[in-house]
Each structure stands twice: as structure tokens, then as C-alpha cells.
Amino acid sequence: MRWKGGRRSDNVEDRRGMSVAKGAAGGGIGVVLIAVVAMLLGVDPSQILNQFTAPDSTSQNSATTTTGKISDELGEFVSVVLADTEDTWHELFRQMGRTYTEPKLVLFTGAVQSACGYAQSATGPFYCSGDQKVYIDLGFYNDLKERFKAPGDFAQAYVIAHEIGHHVQNLLGILPQVHEARSQADKATANALLVKLELQADCLAGVWAYHADKARQVVETGDVEEALRAASSIGDDRLQMQAQGYVVPDAFTHGTSEQRARWFTQGIKSGNPNMCNTFQAKNL
Template identity: 70%
Template sequence: MRWSDGRRSDNVEDRRGMTVGRKAVGGGIGTIILALVAMYFGIDPSVVLQQGGSPLTAPTETRQAGKPPASDELAQFVSVVLADTEDTWHELFRKNGKTYQEPKLVLFTGAVESACGYAQAAMGPFYCPLDQKVYIDLSFYRDLKERFKAPGDFAQAYVIAHEVGHHVQSLLGISEKAHDLQQRSGKTQANQLSVRLELQADCLAGIWAHHADRSRQVLESGDVEEALQAATSIGDDRLQQQAQGYVVPESFTHGSSEQRVRWFKTGLDTGNFGACNTFGAQSL
């Protein structure tokens, strides 16, 4: 991926290495609320619930977040990708008579406090609509390469573009509508709505890639294959098979590998938001 000469975003908050205190927020109902938040954002709630037997501790930050150092290549890469999503979505919103509000991206290490609650790096990258921020521990990229067998800078860019896709959904009111429907649904239907939300975010990531390459020629040979490998590696079926040896489609929250690849390619091939209507699709 061609990125080194790209614009850096001003919206990156570097919280890595911050001096962090601890405050107990308790188990019980506090843990349950955090688990529900986790489910809403497609996070495995067991990551939170496993901590429910003892008081949950959340970080209290004792200094202001800074900007990533210029010598940190991976952080600079993230900043360039974020800037590129800003440029793309500003233009697409403008063409549709809307104004794009840029999200912040928070780099953290180990654990972080967001407006949506306390999160650990084990949850993976996530977007919080309550503060309009994307959160990522860059160690996830090591996992993407080593555990999920999806190396490459464009695979890393896909992850950011997917989370920014959730921000786009939030700005357009899609996330709120899906959440309202989930609250009135049974578990299986709520999971299906989560899958549709996640697959649409994959499609929106593809839209970003389509327009970024057309406008700024960011793609190099092999880049698309990197993103498709990442989408394949983090499908619910692949992850469940690895974790427990069998697959339970009714419990999917993000979609199968095949679905994630297909919807990302839909956005990439068309560049058209209308093609990303996963909620209107009869078949995913």
C-alpha cells in the first residue's frame, strides 16, 4: 500500500505508555452492563463476564494523550490511513448534501477507558459511538499477522476502515436503529442484526478502498488479497472453529468468512453506498 507520502490525521490520540491508576467499578450489574455494551459492538461478552467474579478495575488516566512520535512507523501508518478515510468520507458525504464529522482514533496499550466502558486489548479494535472514537491496541496487528495469518499493511488498513465504517453508520443513524431493533428482539435475531451491521461496515471499508485508490492510487499488487485474507481470518465460523472445534451459526455476530469477504468486495467493486444495504438484502 502506498502510504508514506500521505497526509497525517490530527485526530490520533496516543495513550500508550500512560501512567494508569486503577479504580474498582465492581462486578455484578456493572459487569453485566459492560457485557451488553460488548455484545452491541460485536465483542465476545465472555471477555467481560469472565471478570465478573471479582471487582472489575478500570484505568484512570493521569496525563493528557499526545500525538504519536514521527519515529513510530506503525502509528504513522495508522494516522495516514485515518486521514485517508477522512478525505474519502468528507467527499462522499458532501456529494450527498451531508457533513462528515471526523472520529478520533485512540492508540492504547493493554486496557483503556472509553465512554462505552472499560475495554481490554483482548476485545480487539472497536468503535464507541458515545465519544465517536475508534480504539486500537497496535498489538492486534501482531495477532493479525501471527494468529490470523493475515499480514500486510492493507490488511491493517482494512481493520481501521471497518471501524470507521461503524462511525459512518453512527452518523447516518443506522447503528441506533439496529440497536433499537436488537432491544426488542430475541437473542438469535439480535445476533442476526449484529451480523448485518458488521457486514455493512465491511462493505463501507470496501467503499473507502475503492475511492481512495481511484483518487490517490494507494493500492499496490497484492493489497486486495491482503484485505480479503484478513476478512477471511476473522469470520465467525473460522474463529469458532479455532476456539471450540465446531461452528454455531446462530451465535454469529460478525458474519462468516465468506460473507465478510463478499461484502468487502461489494464495496470495493462498486464504490456505491446503495450496494451496501445489508439490512435490505434477502440473503447475506
């Protein structure tokens, strides 16, 4: 991916190396299930996290958050990708007659406190609509490379673009509508809605890639394959099979490997957010 020399975003909060409020001790199968779900790209994890962890109000931060001042290469990469999503979605929202509000992206290590609750690194990257921030421990990229066999900078960019996709859904009113519908639905229906939400975010990540390459020629040979490999490596079917040896479709929350790769492809081929309406798609 051609990213060096690109504009850096001022919306990165670097909390790496900071101590945070510690959660209450927990264990048993609940924690194991969270660890399995952890590596999925998440959205608003508060409903799960708050059941197992609670902040200790006596804990204090040991460092000051740094905003927009990143010196390490991986941090710079994240900042450039975030800036690229900003440029892309500002223009697309302008074309829709809307205004794009830029989210913050928080880098952390170990654990973090968000408006959606206390989260540990095992939760994986997530977007919190409560504070309109994306949270990521960059150690996830090592998991993406080693555990999920999906290396490459464009695969890493896909992770960020997916979470920004959730922010786009939030600004368009899709995210709150889905959360409201899920709160009134049975578990299977609620999971099915979440799958559609996640697949749409994959498609929106593809839309970003289309416009980023068209405007700034960021895509190099092999990059699309990297992103597709990353999308398919974290499909529900593959993760369930790895974790438990069998697949339970009713428990899917993000979609199969094939679905995730296919919806990303839909976005990067069309560049049209309107082609990402998973909620009206006859076949996911």
C-alpha cells in the same frame, strides 16, 4: 500499500504507555468467551465489558494524551490511513448532501477507558458511538499476522476502515436504529442484526478502498488479497471452529469468512455506499 508521504490526521490520540483504571478481577468461562470474541472487529462493547470489568475511580493516568503527534512508523501509518478515510468520507457525505464529522482514533496499550466502558487489549479494535472514537491496541496487528495469518499493511488498513465504517453507520443513523432493534429482540434475532451491521461495515471499508485508490492510487499488487485474507480470517465460522471445534450459526455476530470477504469485495468493486445495504439484501 502506498501510504508514505500521505497526509496525517490530527485526530489520533496516543495513549500508549499510559496506566488506566483497573477493572474488577474476573474469571471462569465468561472471560474465556470474551477472549474468543476479542479478535472479532467489534462495535460498542459496553454491554459485554461492563459485566466483567468496572473502573477503579482511584486510579490515575500516568501520562498526558498526545494528539496528532506520532513519531513511530506504525503510528504514522495509522494516522495516514485515518486521514485517507477522512478525505474519502468527507467527499462521499458531501455528495449525499450531508456533513461528515471526523472521529478520533485512540492508540492504547493493555487497556483503555472509553465512553462504552473499560476495555482490555483482548477486546480487539472497536468503535464506541458514545464518544465517536475508534480504539485500537496496535498489538492486534501482530495477532492478525501471526494468529490469523493475515499479514500486510493493507490488511491493517482494512481493520481501521472497518471501524470507521461503524462511525459512518452512526452518522447515518443506522447504528442507533440497530441497537434499539436489538434491545427489543430475542438473542438469535439480535445476533442476526449485528451480523448485518458488521457486514455493512466490511462493505463500507471496501468503498473507502475503492475511492482511496481512485483518488490517490494507494493500492498495490496483492493489497486486495491481503484485505480479503484479513476479512475471511476473522469470520465467525472460522473463529468458532478454532475455539470450540464446531460452528453455531445462531451465535454468529460478524458473519462467516465467505460473507465478510464478499461484502468487502462488493464495496471495493462498486465504490457505492448504497450497494452496502445488508439490511435489505436477500442473501447475505
